[in-house]
Amino acid sequence: MEPPHAGAHPARDTPGPETDSAAPEQPHTGEPPAAERHTGEPHVAEPVDDQPGRRRLLDAFWPPRVSRAQLVGAVLLFALGAGLAIQVRSNTESDPLRGARQEDLVRVLDELNSRTRRLEDEKHRLENSRTQLQSSNDRVQEARQQNAAKADALGVLAGTVKATGPGITLTITDPQRTVNGDVLLDxxxxxxxxxxxxxxxxxxxxxxxxxxxxxxxxxxxxDGTKVLPPYVFKVIGNPQDLQPALNIPGGVVKTLEKKQAGAIVTPSQEVLIDALRPANKPGYARSAPGAGNG
Known part of the structure; x- marks a missing residue:
């Protein structure tokens, strides 16, 4: 009996139809199948074509599809933002107190408070004048009286009208002629x-x-008029204030005594001042509109 051939398969005991229909086996050559053969080069995966996806994304956003309502809304939002930016910048640049020191701010606040008080006083005074004019039976007559009172006060200060009232009379004798203009000015x-x-x-x-x-x-x-001693000062004011002011140590009376001049102070409740000044009309100055109100 011969030994079986190397590589041969033993025959089945019960050959049947399955044996005849089975595919013939490939001969074993010792090499891997063609699909598993190694060629010696690295295996590279084939690139995936993603162009269709990008093209669809680009088609979705370009060209942009903007409706008229969206365009109008965008323009309005842009205009609103630009206006707010300009307003904020204008407010920032027009604020003169921005960055000021605390001392400067306190000084400005004090000045504003003082101005407010003065304006309040002026307001009350004007309101009182208005009340007097409204309550008067003859408003024109009341206005004339107020104007006449103002004219008298201004005339007294300007020296165009006579004046009377309590005061003192100061008589300076100067037998040695030692009193000069500086002493009278003092x-x-x-x-x-x-x-x-x-x-x-x-x-x-x-x-x-x-x-x-x-x-x-x-x-x-x-004032261009020569005066000779004795020099007589007629003064209207409070005698209780005027007389002590002349007798203080180092004052007018002591200065005149050093110059061998005399000083006699006489208080009175009725001092008449009758020297007048001519009412000179200004050549350039004019009353401003509304200057006589209040």
């Missing part, structure tokens, strides 16, 4: 500081622009 300043309202020196009415010239002594000019 006396005038002391009286004004003590509350003198109206002053007359000899026959000269003293006003805001009064000037003195007296060099050498004994040749004193007041």
């Amino acid at each position: 006396t005038l300043q002391e009286l004004r500081a003590a509350g003198a309202e109206v002053i007359q020196i000899n026959d000269v009415r003293v006003v805001a622009g009064t000037w003195f010239n007296g060099t050498p002594p004994g040749d004193i000019m007041i």
Whole structure:
């Protein structure tokens, strides 16, 4: 009996139809199938074509499909944003107190408070004048009386009308002719500081622009008018304030004593000042509109 051939398969015991219909087996050659053969090159996966997906995404967003309502809304939102930006910038640049120091802010606040108080006082005064005009039976007559009172007060200050009231009379004797214009000017300043309202020196009415010239002594000019001793000051004011002001240590009386001049102060409840100034009409100044109101 011969041994079986190497690589042959033993025959089945019961051959049947399945044996005849079975596919013939491939001969075993010792090499892997063609699908499993290694060619020696790295295996590269085939690229996946994603162009259709990108194309669909691009087609969805371009060209943009914008309706008229959306376009109008976008324009309105842009205009609103631009307006808000301009308003904020304008408010920031127009604020003069932005970045100011605390001391400056306190000073500005104090000035505003003072101005507010002055305006409130002016408001009350105007309201009182209006009330008087409205309650008067003859409003025109009331207005005339108020204007006349103002004219009298201004005339007293300007020296165009006579004045009377309580005050003092100061008589300066100067037998040695040692008093000059500076001494009289110092006396005038002391009286004004003590509350003198109206002053007359000899026959000269003293006003805001009064000037003195007296060099050498004994040749004193007041507003261009020569005055000689004794120098008589008629002063309207509170005698209880004027008389002590002249007698203070180092004051007018002590200065005159050093110059061998005398000073006599006489208080009175009725001092008449009758020296007048001409009413000079200004050449350039005019009353501003509304200056006479209130």
